[in-house]
Amino acid sequence: MYVYPSLLSSSGGRSACGGLLALVALTLLLAGCHRGAGQGVVAPVVSSQPAVPRDAAVDAAVQHANHTMAAGVPIGVSAAPVEARFDLAAVPAPGVPFVVGVALLPGAPVPLLRVEVSASEGLTVLEPEAQASHEKVAAGTVIPLQLRLQSAEVGTRVLMVKVTLELPEGPQARTFAFPLLVSAPATLAAAPVPPPKPR
Secondary structure, eight states: OOOOHHHHHSHHHHHHHHHHHHHHHHHHHHHHHHHHHTTTOOOOOOOSSOOOOTTHHHHHHHHHHHHHSEEOEEESOOOOSEEEEEEESSOOOTTSOEEEEEEEEESSOEEEEEEEEEEOTTEEEEEOOSOEEEEEEOTTOOEEEEEEEEESSSEEEEEEEEEEEEETTEEEEEEEEEEEEEOOOOOOOOOOOOOOOOO
16 A cells, blocks of 8 residues: 655644554454454463362372371282271270271272171171172272271281272282281279378
């Protein structure tokens, strides 16, 4: 587009030139918007909030089990992808039933998971009375168990939990042990205070 120099020499020419340039810019802008409207271009929406994973609650449960519960002692050599954690709220007393919390942590998806609980001599498993099964277990989840036990006498006992994973390539089992110390509650008998001697 050619602009005559005479239009730029006067103040009226300068305002006319500025108005002409603004009109051209507006025309180009509208033409560009019209072309983009037919192409279905949508600007991406950016959220300022961080993405929350769907399994955030599951991760929290796994972290809680790993940080607050004691790890079971594996017995033998096994490649079964599972871990076990144990929790005992108080020291067991002889003759009094007590509860042990167990958290099973599978590291792979399992179509069927079986749990068997046994104990060393002197320790009785009250619950569960039979083998427990869990179907379609996802990896990275927590399977909580509540075991009810009782020991008649003071001493060291061992709780054992065997986990069998029915995997597509075949069953794999892993056994975990958890030592328990059964002790008598401390009873402090107050000694009688002798009366003061007469003077």
